[in-house]
Amino acid sequence: MDATIKYKKKLLLITGGAGFIGSYLAEKLLYFNYDVIVIDNLDPFYDRKMKVNNISKAVIKKNYKFFEVDILDKLSLNEIFSNNNIYLVIHLAAKAGVRPSIEDPLGYYNTNVIGTLNVLEAMKENGCKKMIFASSSSVYGNNKKVPFSETDIVDNPISPYAATKKAGELLCHTYHHLYGFDIFCLRFFTVYGPRQRPDLAIYKFAKLIMEGKSIPFYGAGNTERDYTFIEDIIDGILGAVNHLKGFDILNLGESKTISLAKMVSVLENTIGAKAILEKLPSQPGDVDRTFADISKARMKIGYKPKYSFEAGINKFIDWYKNTHEKINENTTYHK
Numbered sequence: 622m623d624a625t626i627k628y629k630k631k632l633l634l635i636t637g638g639a640g641f642i643g644s645y646l647a648e649k650l651l652y653f654n655y656d657v658i659v660i661d662n663l664d665p666f667y668d669r670k671m672k673v674n675n676i677s678k679a680v681i682k683k684n685y686k687f688f689e690v691d692i693l694d695k696l697s698l699n700e701i702f703s704n705n706n707i708y709l710v711i712h713l714a715a716k717a718g719v720r721p722s723i724e725d726p727l728g729y730y731n732t733n734v735i736g737t738l739n740v741l742e743a744m745k746e747n748g749c750k751k752m753i754f755a756s757s758s759s760v761y762g763n764n765k766k767v768p769f770s771e772t773d774i775v776d777n778p779i780s781p782y783a784a785t786k787k788a789g790e791l792l793c794h795t796y797h798h799l800y801g802f803d804i805f806c807l808r809f810f811t812v813y814g815p816r817q818r819p820d821l822a823i824y825k826f827a828k829l830i831m832e833g834k835s836i837p838f839y840g841a842g843n844t845e846r847d848y849t850f851i852e853d854i855i856d857g858i859l860g861a862v863n864h865l866k867g868f869d870i871l872n873l874g875e876s877k878t879i880s881l882a883k884m885v886s887v888l889e890n891t892i893g894a895k896a897i898l899e900k901l902p903s904q905p906g907d908v909d910r911t912f913a914d915i916s917k918a919r920m921k922i923g924y925k926p927k928y929s930f931e932a933g934i935n936k937f938i939d940w941y942k943n944t945h946e947k948i949n950e951n952t953t954y955h956k
Contacts, residue, residue, distance in 0.1 A: 633862075634658045634707045636692055636740060637714030641816045642755070642809075642854060644675035646711065647685065649855050656684045658705060660698075661714065662691035666721075667819050675816055692736035695743070702747035709751040709865070711858065712740055715785075718820060719759060719906045722782035733785035734792070741796045750802045753861050754793050758810040758847065758874065758911045759783035768847075768914035771808070771870045780906035790870060797868035805861045805922075810874030810913045814851030814933055815940035822881075823848075823934070827888055827941055830896050840903040842882035845910040847874040850928035850936075860922035874913025875926045887931055891938050 633650060637643045638659030650657050659676065663669050679685045686705075690697045692714050701707075715733045716722070722729040737754070744750065760775045760783050778784040793804040813823045829836045857873040879887075885896050918924035928936075 631708035632656045632658065632706055633709050633711065634660070634701075634705075635711045635713060636660050637712075637755075639663060639672040639676045639687070640713065641675070641814075641818055642812060642851065642858075643711075643713045644672075644679070644816060645851055645855050646713075646858055647676070647679050649859070651679055651682050651685055654684065658686045658688070658701065658707065660688045660690045660692070660701065663689055664716070666716070666718075671816075671819070692739055693731060695739050698739055698743040699746065702743045702749065707744075707747070707749045709753070709862065710740060710744060710749060711753045711755075711862070712737065713755045714740075715755065715789075717782070717818065719780040719782050720904060721820075722780050722785070723906050726781035729781050729785050733782075734788045737789045737792055741792060741802075744802070745796065745800055750800065751865055752793065752802060752804045753858060753865065754789060754804060754806045756790055756806045756808045756870070757783065757786045758808050758872070758913065759908065760787045760790070760808065761908070761911065763908050767910065768876060768912040769872065770914040771872060771917055779908065782906075794868055802868075803865050804868050805865055806870045807857065807861055808870065808872050808913075809854060810847040810849045810872065810911050812849050812851055812854050814937050815944070817851070817937070823884065823888070823937060824941075826885060826896065827892065827938060830888060830892050830894050833894070833897070835897040835899040836885070837901050838881070838885070838898040839901050839907070840881070842885070843880055844903075844907065845878040845880050845912070846884070847877065847911045847913050848879050848884070848930055848933070849874050849913075849926065850933035853926035853928055856926075857918060857922065857924045860918075860924050864922045869921065871918040871921065871924075872913040872915050873918060873924065874911070874915055875928070875930070876913050876915045877930070878910060878912050879930050884930075887934050888938075891931075891934050
């Protein structure tokens, strides 16, 4: 994508840049000689050493700065902005996960809504008016129309996490309207791949299958997700950076659905072992299906996903076998 050259001499800031998506993005930007600042609070939602490992290649680069800062820390945020001529913010930092948001709605509201407001205010006070905001397919709730389009009404979230992401989009539009910010809100659809969080189904199921343990199998296995490989998401973010003007909302998915049963089957075939299923009732807050209409992203930012689900799973399992077990044998995470 041409996004690799447009802002090369500009300073970009990534919030949540030590996480799954953020660390991949930072490495890609560094590869193309961007100057990058990353802030991340290294939240203990899962083992800190996974995030430390995520940024291990980046921290040695001269054009990379890392700050262990929480987006709820307004003073530190403002200090970073005032001391650096930041041109564009890619705001990925958030408390993630539908089910844990039901257990801790206040924590999710504080980080995902107040934290986003803090970032926008720091930008306003320091003359930075360009943002890419990481939203989520969860805002669609149990949308009856498929595939999901950006013009669909998303006023019926079914989890606190989804509600905070919708609130974030509304804040972004407000700052575009009041202060002329250029902001694209990108609705990510079930991102997976190497470095993904250990609480997510693909990671958790792969680990349990390899260990010969039972996997929690919710419902009848017919729920469907539009799984999107990490490298396709990164290409979409770069395309959004390159075409950023005004305010817009864009879906980033593969525009294909994979059922829970199919996902398990692909994992079994890739790993070469049979899954032991622990049948459980459906979980509150879970949606029945996610399915992205990506025609707008194709037209506006040149988004063109390349990875099949099987190819993406192959890459994930290779990473898990070759990297994860050596570095994170005792990984802990929120259950």
